[in-house]
Each structure stands twice: as structure tokens, then as C-alpha cells.
Amino acid sequence: ETVLTQSPATLSLSPGERATLSCRASQSVSNYLAWYQQKPGQAPRLLIYDISNRATGIPARFSGSGSGTDFTLTISSLEPEDFAVYYCQQRSKRPFTFGPGTKVDIK
């Protein structure tokens, strides 16, 4: 099983600041790495797929980068609605797995 590790567990920032979230895979996932956002009481929402492609309707302040085993989600300037939990996910090898999440909260 491909294990995904996310860091930090919690990121405390203010609106307008830049957020940098990391995801590391236990083996190469090629380019099959996605990011999801989840707010309390809501279903996850797809943000980024295949490392750097924004899903439909996702603002340009969200961007993804990386390769192989190390990936980054960047939110260039945090908006109030961006405070949430973010999960990375790989679909390179079965079982498809998610990371444990990074919570972005208001400082």
C-alpha cells in the first residue's frame, strides 16, 4: 500500500498569507496525485488533480507542484473560505489512498 504523509498537521495562518502544504508518498505515484479540500460537515471537494491541474471552478490561488514522491499544494493568498482540512490522494496504485490531512486554521 502506498502511504501518504502530510505536513504539517496544522498550519495556523492569517487571511492574505501564503499557505504551503506538503505531501510525501512512500513510493513513486508518478503524476497521479490529487488534492481535496474538506470543511466541517461537508463532503470533500476536488481541488487539484495530476499534480498541478485545477479542477473545474477552482480559483487560481490554488496551485500544485512536485514529482515522484514529493508534492506541494500552495494557496497564494488565503481567503476566509480557505480555512479547512486538505487531503492529498494517490491513484497510481491500488488501493487508492489518502493522506491524513493538514488543517489550515486561522491564526
Next chain:
Amino acid sequence: EVQLVESGGGLVQPGGSLRLSCSASGFTFSKYWMNWVRQAPGKGLEWVANIKQDGSAKDYVDSVNGRFTISRDNAKNSLYLQMNGLRAEDTAVYYCARDDYRLLGLPDSWGQGTLVTVSS
């Protein structure tokens, strides 16, 4: 608009069974791979199972393999998860999720989930 509505969750005793349903609308259900993904209270996401468009291929996470069965009825635009031999660690919100049309393993639309609680 894509809609996925889960139902069938509830409280069940350890060792018991439950059948979850997901009603789909707003897209051509028969053209998409479908998934069940779960989330234990206060925890992260765990992919549980998926099924091919025509039901000919299915896959499961090891922890549920042999106990859970995913199925679908394209005529009814519905996805199911039969859960047998339930354990406390199966307690979670269960989400029905549609894969991207082109990209296997990439859920792009999710329901709101149904809570399954396994407890005596």
C-alpha cells in the same frame, strides 16, 4: 447538476449487516466508475471500494474485502454497498463518489454521506 444522495446508514450491532444505497442524478450514471469512501469520526478519508461502469470489475480495500460487496443498478441509477460482519472500526460516514469520466481513481463528485455506527 450532479447529485449523489446516500441512504441506509444507522446503528447496528457488531457482527450485523447493513446495506447502503446511493441515488445518482444529473449525469449518465452508466458511463462512470463509482466509489465508496468512508471517514471515521474525526479522522481522515479511506477509499473503500469501486466498481466499473458495467459492474464487471470491482475492487476493495483489504480491511473490508470478503465482508463488503459493492454493486450497482444502472437502470435505477443506483450504487450499493452491502456490509456484513460489521465491526466497531467500520463506524464512519460513508460517501458515494463518482470518478472523473477520463481518470480512474479520481473522485470528482461526492454525496453528503450517511453515518454508520457499529456499537452494542
